[in-house]
Amino acid sequence: MLSSEFIYGSFILAIINFVVRLIGFSYKIILSKLIGPKGIGLFQMVFPILMVFVTITTAGIPIAVSKLIAKEKSLNNYYRIKKVFKISVTLTITIAIFLAGIVIIFSNFISNNIFKTNEIYNSVILLAPAIILISISSVIRGYFYGLKKVTISGIAQVIEQIARIVFVIGIIYYFYPITPSKGAFIAVCGISVGEAFGLIWLIFNYKIQRYKNTFKNAKNITSLKILYKISYIALPITISRIINVLLQFANAVLIPQRLMIAGYSHPEAVSTFGRVVGMSLPIIFLPFIVTSALVINIIPNLSEQVALKNFSKIKNNISLCIWITLLVSIPLTFLFIFFGKSIAMFFYKDRLVGKYIEILGYSTIFISTYHTLSGILHGLGKQIIATINYLIGMSFQLLATYFLVANPSFAINGFFIGFIVSTAIICILNFISLNKVVKVKINVTNSVLKPAISSILMVLAIFITSNFLSIKEINTYFSFVICMSIGSLVYVLTLFATKGISISLIKKIWK
Known part of the structure; x- marks a missing residue:
């Protein structure tokens, strides 16, 4: 893929991501106004549970499918493309059903013993169908990314977001006014509804795509070998993502509890958690509109170029990725730092959220760059190194959350310190690791x-x-x-x- 074509593909993905995130962001703003900070806080308690379970099936396997299919496509091994897809879907469905069963069995323990509140019990049970639907959708999207048919996956995400918003907002308005716990329950239910509509679109397009392909070059490969290749790529990435969602899970548990130790009341602690995680961080993660497009595009691209031994294109596309990332993240960093309160007032009418955005804004450039660098390392087959770097950085954040947030002198600022420093650590380590593999000139x-x-x-x-x-x-x-x-x-x-x-x-x- 030529550099201009690579940027074009990333540009298309960025537009799709922008539309999806704009819809999702608007949804979160409306939802926060309808169910309040406490309702958002309860939803944010449940959401990491979902992420813990779906990460096992959606983190590494879709990326592995994308890489393997891109590689086999570059070598015209169409029979293997079909076999990789079928094995990955079977593996994903099996794991997803098992995980959904675990959620149902331990729903009471999760809500009452871990979070110490019965308000999220029904929401936890409702995560079971979402786990299965999200898992299947993710692996099919990985298939289309490997074939570089990014628009199909993008439209699926748009359909999913629209269906979720129509369902959740419609139900909430019908029963309005509602309690925060019921609002959180409806929001969780909307996840499954949206995913179901998106999955229908993906399956429809897969059936059309399947008949368009002609599998001429039928080089056989055993199912066990394909399973090994998927596991080799997926396992380190999955571990990295599990660490991430476990950290989110730990934050959902620790931040409210540690804030109460620092002197906050329970409603104040939950509301603060909702403002930070449910309102501030989605804005700070805005650069992911571009970096996600780059990562999705660069992983199969690098896999294809490595298979073809096109090292000049590899270096060129890596440099382009970093350049585009900085081109987007640097101005956003300035905007968040200088105009955080204005942004928060525009979207939420909440000055406290603006204060949080201004502080978290210092991490924007680090978040964006380490996200892109992680994708590059995954594309080069260095997913284990990327995982180790991530583990080192996130360990610091967890320690800061545990020790500093409970200190009245720091309180929620302790989380901010850990967040900014940890993202900087991961960014630096990823850059050092990349330069050991490929000498990139910036x-x-x-x-x-x-x-x-x-x-x-x-x-x-x-x-x-x-x-x-x-x-x-x-x-x-x-x-x-x-x-x-x-x-x-x-x-x-x-x-x-x-x-x-x-x-x-x-x-x-x-x-």
Whole structure:
């Protein structure tokens, strides 16, 4: 895949991710207003449980399927593509059913003994069908990513989000007003409903795709060998993701409990947790719209290029990935730090959330870069190294959550310290690991200095525009949109003026 084609594919994925995240983000804002911070807090307690279980089937297996199918496609081994897919689906369904049974059996223990609240008991039971549906959808999406048919998977995600929103908002409005626990229950139910609609779309397209393929090059391979290849790729990635969701699970348990030790009441602790995890972090993770597209695109791409031994393209695409990541994450870091309160007031009308966004904003560039670097390491077959790096960084965050959050001098700031430092650690370790595998040259001027200068001018433009509009007494929401639009325009124009973005590259992508 040529560099311009790689960026084009990532651009298409980024658009799809933007639409999906915009819909999801709007949904979370509406949901937070309908069920309140406590309802969001209860939902965020249940959600990590789902993530703990589905990570086993959705973290490593879809990536393994994507890599293997991309590799076999580059070698025209179409028979193996079909066999890899069938074995991976069978494996996923078997594991998913087993995990769903565990959730049902231990639902009472999870709600009453771990979270020490009966308010989430029904929601925990309802996670069982979601585990099965999400698992099957993920492996089919991995199949389409391997074939580089990203639009099919993207549309499935859009369908899933729309179906979930229509169901949840519709039911809540029908029974409104509702208690926070019932609101959380309906939100959990919406996960399964949305996934069911998305899965129907994926299966429909798979049946069409299956008949379009002609499996001429039927090089046989044993099922056991395919299973070994899937496990070799999937296991380290799955362990890494399990660590992540276990950390989310630990945060869901520890943060409210440690905040109460620091002097918070139970409602205050749950509401603070909801503001941080349910409201602030989704905004901080906005760069994932782009980095997720890069990661999804780079993993099968690198797998294909490694199989073909195209080392020059490997280096070129890695450099492009890092450049695009910094191009997006640097201005967002500036925006979160300087305009966190304005962003929070626009979306949530909550100044406390704005304070949290401003603090967490310092981690934006680290989160984005380590996410991209992890995807690159996975694509190069260095998933074990990426997992070790992640484990080291997350260990620091867990320690900070346990020891600092309970200290009244730190309280929730203890979580922020652990979060920022841990993401920086992972980012640095991933970069060191990558350079040991592939010597990547980063143009500091184009990748860092020019985006930073453009970001500074963007911030100044927003401040000037904001002051001007405040004098004119323009509506707050309208003023926010104008300020951000002008700031974004200044950033892009400055990049073009300083040749931070090549016009020739844009022309290639357009063609």
